[in-house]
Amino acid sequence: MSALRPSNLPKLAVCPCYESHPVAGPAAERGTLLDTAFRAELLGLEERFVIANQMTSDEIAAVSWAVSMVRAISGHERVLAREDDCRVQILNLTGTADAIVPTRLTHFDLKTGARRNYREQMAAYALGLMGAHFAGQWTAHLLFCDQREVETIHFTYEEAHAVVDQVVKAFNDPGKNPSPCEYCAWCAKADTCPARLATVGKTLGVSEPGFDFDAILADPEQLGAFLSACAVVEDFQDRARKIATERIKTGGRVPGWKLVTRKGSEFVDCETVGHHIQRLGFGPVLAAYGNLPAAKFRDLWRQRMPGDQAFPESSVKAASPTTYLKQTTTQSQSH
Ligand code: SF4
Structure with missing residues (x-):
């Protein structure tokens, strides 16, 4: 599958060399499950009850909230949610919006997990939908169901075209360079990308000829030294995060970082x-x-219990043992 598709545009906007990992992680799998539940609920499909059995009560509530937002915003207008009705084609890119209300020139996209930037993806959908519905402007509603927040983005045709075109041009640039960013951990090149490895190598003090991760994984000595260095970096990272948080809170700057407030989880006492x-x-x-x-x-x-009532030891059960890696000695990080 090409890296150039609407869902990848926000990542390609920060790193034109980004490539999504072929194996979906747990967060992506959860996103797909909630997306399927959202569509099934909007369409009133029987299978929505089967899908709900795979979800937690929090997830069911999150999807219900998103559906209620679609109903509230679209009023009595017809909502299209079948995948075939929501397929979008733009500048040789294909994607699928989650729900479209053509009479309102608007579409909805369900988002799970942390709140992120999706402007470029929404611009691509808006561009394709404006073309399909002969419209000069379009509105995208992002439904961040875990936060219960709606982000609304309005596009004119020219604005949407400019946003998408910029990312596509950077992607097609033969001289493009990777740019380490918040999406590196999801990137298929995460273990081999020279820009990322250079950053790790610099942080861990790895000397020339550079950072060869495969060589480290193959050599027990180097592997142990690498993990020891990581433990040190993790320790420093905790302290650096605290300092950066304080600095930004008090009006200072830490380039490439910002503070984000997450809604507290809901509970019943x-x-x-x-x-x-x-x-x-x-x-x-x-x-x-x-x-x-x-x-x-x-x-x-x-x-x-009364003092003469012996504790029923037989009621105590033990979970299966777990295995984890523990550092036994502190090694020098040079190798
Ligand atoms: S790993 Fe490299 S190519 Fe992938 S997103 Fe990070 S910098 Fe870009």
């Missing part, structure tokens, strides 16, 4: 749950809370 527990049923409520750490159950037992 235990007193309220207790108030409704008779009607909800003890079993379902306890199942929703999940397992209690054995230490907490011991404490509870000690506080609430």
